Amino acid sequence: MTIRVLIADDEALLRMAFGMVLEAQPDMAPVGEAADGAQAVDLARELRPDVVLMDVRMPGTDGIEATRQVVRASPRSRVLILTTFDLDEYAFAGLSAGASGFLLKNTRPEELLTAIRNVAAGDAVVSPRITRRLLESFRPHIPDGGSAARDRAERLNRLSTREREVLVQVGCGLSNTEIAATLHLAEATVKSHLGRILHKLDLRDRVQAVIFAYESRLIHPA
16 A cells, blocks of 8 residues: 655745755655645645645745644545644644644654654654643643533443543553553543444544543643
């Protein structure tokens, strides 16, 4: 299977460099380039790439808003945010917008390629524990009520009692192995529960499950 990648960056040289790295891989293919966020959204809707490499700072629609629009316009496309700015607020905003990963542009090529493969396979590049630390740092910016809170409550009602228990453990940043030990379950059973949780809550990956658990008040700051 070839991983189809859309590159979104306002610097032409960087787009070319990323494209060359991707073209050298037998299992990857760059399918398009976008110079700004709005173009990235349009191309994602048209091309339906497996992964979008998304810069944060671009003219017009920035990478965070573009990520939010891409995951709505092309639900099967996963976004991997790349930035030169090592700031927690970018990671928090990007993950909350629906990104499946967050990397600095000075990441080594082999690490970038591994991240693309992981994201394309449905995994997240940022660990749930890091996600929870980000959420705790930016807790004041998470809204407490409104229609979004009611929507989360309605979605939570879709879960069984056991699935809620698993979601709480995921929200605390535990791995499948750790959850299995905590709840006295087989690891395969935990994996099955997690798959159903993601499906019922319409979430993209484990990191999004952590964010959902935190915003739904299933877990609280340590």
